[in-house]
Amino acid sequence: MIILKKFARDWSAMVGLAIVVLTTVVAAVAPKLAPHPLDAYESHPVQRLQPPTRAFPFGTDNLGRDVLSRVILGSRAALAIALLVVAGAMTIGVPLGLVAGYRSGWISGAIMRVTDVFLAVPQLILALALAQLLSPSFKNAMLALALTYWPFFTRIVYAETRRLRVTVFVEALEGLNASSFRIMFAHILPNAAPPIIVRATIGMGFTILSAAVLGFLGMGAVPPEPEWGLAIAESRQYLPAAWWFATFPGIAIFLVVFGFNLLGDGLRDVVDPRLRRSR
Secondary structure, three states, X not given: OHHHHHHXXXXXXXXXXXXXXXXXXXXXXHHHHOOOOOHHHOOOHHHOOOOOOOOOOOOEOOOOOEHHHHHHHHHHHXXXXXXXXXXXXXXXXHHHHHHHHHOOOHHHHXXXXXXXXXXXXXXXXXXXXXXXXXXXXXXXXXXXXXXXHHHHHHHHHHHHHHHHHXXXXXXXXXXXXXXXXXXXXXXHHHHOHHHHXXXXXXXXXXXXXXXXXXXXOOXXXXXXXXXXXXXXXXXXXXXXXXXXXXXXXXXXXXXXXXXXXXXXXXXXXXXXXXXXXXX
């Protein structure tokens, strides 16, 4: 309850939570909420590039599709890629960080040197390289992002495991001949969960932004999928006349990424006692 009260007093975190919850609700009921859900995948040349009107509040795109419907339906792709990429990266990075932090010797060194190699190159560059090797698709974009995001979790879990490795309760468990697997996953991992949760929350916003970049460069979702980055890419040759074509998908990306960042910062302030003491 104390943690919830502290979180509720952080107005920026509550704003981020409201944006994330609203986005989740919109994604859950997107087909019912979109004004023209079926027409969002079809071409209507007669009504192409119409400015915002009462019938089309966000205007229409180069194929006459309702931009509002495609923005609403695109929320599903954004949340799906955020959840799946972060979950995949955690599945790879967290166990590696636990093993590298708890063990010593060449196993720990090998894991962390590979991690350092990945961290030495910007994630987006690696994701672009992997996406280029694979055929452009939504699934391949998720795979490329997941395979380049796991080192961030490995580094965080490694640092936390090293810190907890020398605590009294871990030494007591080792004295009771508890297995390494039990110590790492049943005792160290729960105590290292707060920074992992914070990193995952902030990482979802960054993943949505990275996926939009891949879509913009033609290495993510392919037409006629309603994806925000792809929508901005399709609008380039019609700017600035058809300003609404790129503006509303761009606003959607900004709001969702902004919401996840605010929520992650709020969670960090709440779950990290060291940060609270410093403040």
